[in-house]
Amino acid sequence: MTDNVCTQCGYEHTVIHRKYNGQRLCSSCFKKSIEAKVLKTIKKQKLVTKGDKVLVGLSGGKDSVALLKILNILKEKRIIELEAVTIDEGIAGYREEGVRIAVDVANELNVKHHIVSLNDRYNFTIDKIMKLEEKEEHPQNACTYCGVFRRQIFNQTAREVGATKLATGHNLDDETQSILMNYLEGNVNNMVRIGYKTEARDKRFTPKIKPLREIPEKEIGLYVLESGFEVHFDGCPYAHESFRMEIGDFLRKTTLQHPTIMYSTLNGFEKIKPSIKRDYMKNNTEKPNKTCIKCGEPSSQDICKSCSFIEKIHERLDMEE
Amino acid sequence: MSIILINKKDVKEIDFVENTKIEDILKNEEIPIETVVIKQNGETVTEDEIVNDNDEIEIIKVIYGG
Ligand SMILES: [Zn+2]
Ligand SMILES: [Zn+2]
Numbered sequence: 001m002t003d004n005v006c007t008q009c010g011y012e013h014t015v016i017h018r019k020y021n022g023q024r025l026c027s028s029c030f031k032k033s034i035e036a037k038v039l040k041t042i043k044k045q046k047l048v049t050k051g052d053k054v055l056v057g058l059s060g061g062k063d064s065v066a067l068l069k070i071l072n073i074l075k076e077k078r079i080i081e082l083e084a085v086t087i088d089e090g091i092a093g094y095r096e097e098g099v100r101i102a103v104d105v106a107n108e109l110n111v112k113h114h115i116v117s118l119n120d121r122y123n124f125t126i127d128k129i130m131k132l133e134e135k136e137e138h139p140q141n142a143c144t145y146c147g148v149f150r151r152q153i154f155n156q157t158a159r160e161v162g163a164t165k166l167a168t169g170h171n172l173d174d175e176t177q178s179i180l181m182n183y184l185e186g187n188v189n190n191m192v193r194i195g196y197k198t199e200a201r202d203k204r205f206t207p208k209i210k211p212l213r214e215i216p217e218k219e220i221g222l223y224v225l226e227s228g229f230e231v232h233f234d235g236c237p238y239a240h241e242s243f244r245m246e247i248g249d250f251l252r253k254t255t256l257q258h259p260t261i262m263y264s265t266l267n268g269f270e271k272i273k274p275s276i277k278r279d280y281m282k283n284n285t286e287k288p289n290k291t292c293i294k295c296g297e298p299s300s301q302d303i304c305k306s307c308s309f310i311e312k313i314h315e316r317l318d319m320e321e
Numbered sequence: 322m323s324i325i326l327i328n329k330k331d332v333k334e335i336d337f338v339e340n341t342k343i344e345d346i347l348k349n350e351e352i353p354i355e356t357v358v359i360k361q362n363g364e365t366v367t368e369d370e371i372v373n374d375n376d377e378i379e380i381i382k383v384i385y386g387g
Contacts, residue, residue: 003369015365027365062383173384221383222358226365235385245385252355252384 008033016222019259027226034223038070038211045196047209048080048165055163055206057154058084058106058113060098062224062231063169065105067212069227071167072109085157087150088117090125091142097232105229114161116153122310124317130238132316142238145309152306155297158206170210173217176265177247184247192277194269202289202298216262322374328352329382337372344368346378356384 004014006026014024025033042048054071058064068084075082086102088095099115106113119125126142133139158166175194182191198208212220224231254261292299294307303311323336326346335346343361347354347368354368360379361370372378 004367013364014367017367017369024367217384218355218358221381222365225358225381225383233381233383239385248384252353256355 015226016219020263030219031223031226034066034215034219035070035073037214039073041196041214042074042209042211047167047196047211048074050079051081052164053081053083053162054165054167054209055154055158055161056082056084056111056167057150057169058086058102059169060086060100060102060105060232061169062221062233063171063212063217065101065229065231066215066220066224066227067167067169068105068109068111069224069229070211072111075111083112083114083161083163085114085116085154087153088115088119089146089149090118090127091237092127094234094237097234101230101232114157116157118149121153122149122313124313126238128317129313132313132320141240141242142236143240143242148306148309152295152297152304155205156295159204163206166206166208168208168210169212169220171212171215171217171220172262172266173248173251175210175213176251176262177244179265179269180247180251181243188276188280191269192273192281195273204298214263214266324372324374324376324378326350327377327379329380341372342368343370343372343378346372347380352380357382 003024005012005024006014006029007022007024008029009026011026011028013026015027016030017024023033048054056064056068056071058068068082071080071082074080084102084106086099088099103113103115126145129145130139130142133142154166157163178194179191182188182194196210196213198210215223221231221233251262251265290299290302291297292304292307293302294310295304297304297306299305301308322339323334324346326333326335328350335350337346343359343366344354347357347359358381359366359368359370360381361372362377363379
């Protein structure tokens with residue numbers, strides 16, 4: 001059956017039919033194409049330069065596992081140094097597996113690996129915070145806390161290990177979701193920050209890069225499975241119905257009938273971004289040029305968001321006792 | 322003719338007629354194709370594949386939501 005023949009090499013078993021470009025690929029050609037595409041993005045967007053020390057945020061989920069495996073190609077060619085950091089947020093029955101997989105993958109690829117647990121660093125876990133939130137009339141989502149603490153720990157670890165780039169596993173789905181969400185919410189300030197490289201608002205932040213930005217999320221899942229890695233695909237127990245999820249579902253469903261829609265969203269956005277920046281960002285004054293008096297991180301306030309969260313959580317935990 | 326459909330802990334037998342694609346089975350089962358990788362008798366396949374009698378079709382969800 002001609003339908004099942006690799007359009008690259010002619011092998012008679014394919015694992016993917018890319019409706020956005022008509023390719024049908026065998027497992028081997030598919031993996032090569034993902035690696036080539038990511039390396040091309042890195043080169044074209046100048047995401048790394050020779051000698052960079054890249055720190056990967058390695059959750060143990062498919063995106064960061066794929067990212068580490070592909071960046072490892074550059075490590076083996078001695079173009080970059082590579083290390084990974086995993087944050088253990090303390091979510092019982094869920095996070096252990098991700099952390100274990102992160103350890104295994106880093107070990108297998110011979111990448112220096114740092115594990116930071118929220119409990120060791122701050123003396124609380126996300127589980128503990130969520131117990132407190134249960135009693136609130138309007139409880140905060142776990143994601144709010146995770147996001148803020150993760151950012152702080154990534155930035156601190158990057159500085160501690162002397163990383164020159166911080167790499168995250170954001171994929172095409174994530175990025176088009178962010179673009180669309182910001183359009184719909186009219187959030188021009190956030191919109192112009194989305195990019196291959198995150199524009200550092202302060203020189204003391206390590207620049208962030210997103211090498212997987214042009215790879216559809218499903219293809220990353222397939223890449224990791226075809227590479228023989230174990231990945232935990234389970235969702236977080238604190239995941240909630242979010243606007244992002246709605247937009248994600250909408251985009252994926254639209255893609256079924258319009259296979260190139262995520263690429264056109266991303267590319268169109270990249271085209272207009274310079275104009276938006278030029279015309280709307282003149283009066284952008286929210287640069288964090290202060291220093292947090294608690295942790296020494298760059299901050300727009302005297303105390304950064306993370307440290308002010310930490311303080312409030314400790315107060316609430318003390319009251320419990 | 323029938324296949325075994327494995328979707329995490331959910332395992333069931335499904336009857337089908339000749340020339341049915343995996344895509345048709347997933348649609349019937351309301352499994353969003355855009356969020357899964359499919360294995361047919363242990364081998365990764367595309368949704369265009371035709372199912373055979375006694376096939377074991379495993380669904381691996383790789384995207385949350387949907
Ligand atoms: Zn091939
Ligand atoms: Zn601080």
